[in-house]
Amino acid sequence: MHLHLVDYAIIGIYFLFVVGIGFLLKKRIKTGNDFLMSSRNIPLWITSLAFISANLGAQEVLGMAANGAKYGLYTAHFYWMGAVLAMVFLGVFMMPFYYGSKARSVPEFLKLRFDEKTRTYNALTFAVMTIFSSGISLYALAMLMQTILGWDFNVSIWLAAGIVLIYTFLGGLTSAVYNEVLQFFLIVLGIAPLVYIGFHQVGGLDGILANVDNAKLHLWKGMSNSATNPMGTNAFSLIFGLGFVLAFGYWCTDFLVVQRAMISHNLNDARRTPIIAALPKIFMPLIVIVPGILLLALQKQFSGFELPLNTNGQTDYNMVLPLLLSKLYPSGILGVGITALIASFMSGMAGNVTAFNTVFTFDLYQTHIRKNASEKHYLNVGKATTVIGILLSILTAYVARGFNSIMDLLQLVFSFVNAPLFATFFLGMFWKKTSSNGAFWGLLSGTVAAGLTYSLTVAEGKGGSIAQLHTFYSGTSQAFNIAWISFVVCFIVTALISFVTKPKPEKELVGLVYSLTPRQRDKNRVWYKNPLWLAIIVLLITLFFNILFY
Amino acid sequence: MNKFFDLRFVIGIFFLAVGMLLLIYSFTNPTIEHAAVNRWCGLAFILFALIMIALSFQKKPKDEL
Numbered sequence: 001m002h003l004h005l006v007d008y009a010i011i012g013i014y015f016l017f018v019v020g021i022g023f024l025l026k027k028r029i030k031t032g033n034d035f036l037m038s039s040r041n042i043p044l045w046i047t048s049l050a051f052i053s054a055n056l057g058a059q060e061v062l063g064m065a066a067n068g069a070k071y072g073l074y075t076a077h078f079y080w081m082g083a084v085l086a087m088v089f090l091g092v093f094m095m096p097f098y099y100g101s102k103a104r105s106v107p108e109f110l111k112l113r114f115d116e117k118t119r120t121y122n123a124l125t126f127a128v129m130t131i132f133s134s135g136i137s138l139y140a141l142a143m144l145m146q147t148i149l150g151w152d153f154n155v156s157i158w159l160a161a162g163i164v165l166i167y168t169f170l171g172g173l174t175s176a177v178y179n180e181v182l183q184f185f186l187i188v189l190g191i192a193p194l195v196y197i198g199f200h201q202v203g204g205l206d207g208i209l210a211n212v213d214n215a216k217l218h219l220w221k222g223m224s225n226s227a228t229n230p231m232g233t234n235a236f237s238l239i240f241g242l243g244f245v246l247a248f249g250y251w252c253t254d255f256l257v258v259q260r261a262m263i264s265h266n267l268n269d270a271r272r273t274p275i276i277a278a279l280p281k282i283f284m285p286l287i288v289i290v291p292g293i294l295l296l297a298l299q300k301q302f303s304g305f306e307l308p309l310n311t312n313g314q315t316d317y318n319m320v321l322p323l324l325l326s327k328l329y330p331s332g333i334l335g336v337g338i339t340a341l342i343a344s345f346m347s348g349m350a351g352n353v354t355a356f357n358t359v360f361t362f363d364l365y366q367t368h369i370r371k372n373a374s375e376k377h378y379l380n381v382g383k384a385t386t387v388i389g390i391l392l393s394i395l396t397a398y399v400a401r402g403f404n405s406i407m408d409l410l411q412l413v414f415s416f417v418n419a420p421l422f423a424t425f426f427l428g429m430f431w432k433k434t435s436s437n438g439a440f441w442g443l444l445s446g447t448v449a450a451g452l453t454y455s456l457t458v459a460e461g462k463g464g465s466i467a468q469l470h471t472f473y474s475g476t477s478q479a480f481n482i483a484w485i486s487f488v489v490c491f492i493v494t495a496l497i498s499f500v501t502k503p504k505p506e507k508e509l510v511g512l513v514y515s516l517t518p519r520q521r522d523k524n525r526v527w528y529k530n531p532l533w534l535a536i537i538v539l540l541i542t543l544f545f546n547i548l549f550y
Numbered sequence: 551m552n553k554f555f556d557l558r559f560v561i562g563i564f565f566l567a568v569g570m571l572l573l574i575y576s577f578t579n580p581t582i583e584h585a586a587v588n589r590w591c592g593l594a595f596i597l598f599a600l601i602m603i604a605l606s607f608q609k610k611p612k613d614e615l
Contacts, residue, residue, distance in 0.1 A: 006575045010568055017564050024554050046557060178557050185561060189598065193591050197584075332575045332588040336568060 001148045001326040007335030014339045015163055022167030022175045032378030035172035036358045037104055038263040044272060046181055051260040051277040053180035056187060057348025058140050061288055066317035068292020072216020073549055074231045076285045081243040084278045084542045086251035088535045091275040094252050097429055098262060099270040100511050106255040107363040113428045113512045115436035121443060123363035125417045126255060127356055134352035135396020141345035148322045157397055164350045165390045169383055176350040183343040190340030191287050197328045198294035202301060211300035212293055219549045232474030241480025245487040249422035256355040271531040278538045292320050349393060357385040419483040420446020420490035427494050432506060432513045438498035446490025453482045553606060562602035569595030
């Protein structure tokens with residue numbers, strides 16, 4: 001792929017704007033709270049778009065286009081089944097506890113509901129996860145730039161890390177959130193023309209229906225058995241593994257996304273943030289999955305649309321979007337498309353770094369190292385943590401370069417940590433007898449169960465390091481099964497230990513447990529200000545699309 | 551200068567700059583393949599930018615949405 005001056009100019013304008021946003025916001029950052037929590041003063045439309053943008057990193061944009069070509073329309077389950085329901089649940093049921101408790105982070109909520117050791121365990125695992133994730137974003141960006149543009153790996157890493165450092169160091173969380181919103185529009189407006197051009201080129205809907213395997217154009221067909229659908233999973237694993245455990249585990253407990261709702265003006269905005277974010281999320285498959293399906297149709301009709309092979313000799317589906325950009329975009333709009341990809345990588349990295357510095361400063365430093373320091377002190381700690389986070393990300397990116405399987409490892413770590421965490425939250429919020437010891441040992445057991453399941457099963461050559469007791473049809477199926485097993489183990493262990501240990505007194509659980517918290521009714525509010533009505537609308541639209549593409 | 555603290559204004563200015571660039575490029579390089587894509591995208595970006603800038607000049611609503 002060869003870029004022209006105009007393409008570089010567009011990339012340059014983008015860099016100028018993201019750094020400029022950091023410099024502008026610098027004037028407004030006075031305290032640690034400003035830097036790490038945006039003083040809980042961000043408007044609803046920004047928190048909503050930042051909520052989905054925080055998840056719209058490069059792995060998402062490239063990965064979902066890849067899955068679109070690999071699994072077809074079934075990939076939409078990651079949105080309609082694997083995101084929307086959980087986002088609605090977060091807004092309707094969980095946000096009142098997060099926001100109402102005044103906790104500054106998810107680990108701090110665990111401290112209020114359970115105890116210090118549960119908080120510290122979660123803070124440590126989360127900090128490691130975010131650094132890994134940030135480093136992988138950086139590594140993937142550098143690899144992509146090297147592969148499609150011929151840029152030097154080292155230059156790409158240090159340039160991208162330097163820019164992210166400038167704007168997160170200067171403007172903190174607000175700067176990261178503002179850039180996420182800019183990135184959202186850039187991705188949508190930068191990739192939407194590609195869908196239009198591709199759609200036109202394949203001959204519209206008729207061209208897709210005639211040239212794409214019908215098995216890849218459904219959502220639920222063949223889901224009764226893992227061997228009769230392209231995703232290689234069955235309805236139970238999909239609904240329970242993805243739709244319940246993984247989705248709720250990620251969207252309801254991962255601080256990276258929950259933080260975007262926690263910085264809203266007030267509780268009503270915090271509740272509406274994930275629900276309003278679910279609306280664009282429903283339509284996101286149009287931008288990120290449809291290109292993969294279009295490529296399948298283009299391959300049937302034209303030459304030159306073959307995907308390259310990766311180092312293992314397998315088809316490199318991650319190149320779907322770069323291939324389409326290079327084939328369908330002329331220079332000019334190509335610069336916008338490449339900038340959208342760069343933006344998604346950098347935004348993914350910035351989101352992780354800002355979540356890391358908040359958790360480190362509030363949940364590890366302030367709790368275990370220096371308790372009662374001034375706001376200025378925590379601001380400096382937050383800034384220093386930002387620099388350290390970026391440096392660790394760079395280190396992780398170089399480590400990732402030496403290990404082919406590190407991306408798989410990252411996905412696995414997510415299912416190890418997030419899936420059991422949702423069981424802890426679910427019991428903690430809805431069962432007042434859940435004890436602190438039950439929560440802690442349940443979390444540990446869930447993580448160990450996930451590790452054991454992975455070590456005793458194999459899928460696509462991965463896993464089975466202890467024994468190969470079962471072979472899954474696909475890696476996706478293995479991940480869904482690991483998720484629900486770790487969830488169930490955590491759930492059972494937490495419940496059993498809670499039966500024999502003492503829970504916190506009820507008076508300490510008001511505002512943290514559903515049955516002990518007075519209900520807040522949204523009286524005299526018009527429908528669009530009522531989270532419940534918005535949730536019903538979002539669910540009806542999701543149901544409609546599931547029926548339409550059955 | 552205060553306008554630059556409004557994200558709608560910043561996004562508007564960004565897409566106005568990119569849209570203008572695409573539009574100018576499409577007219578100065580009409581022979582490249584798919585040149586019309588740049589023209590239409592440039593116009594769409596400028597339209598989007600103007601909407602965002604106009605929104606940023608609205609009085610701050612009492613209650614969002």
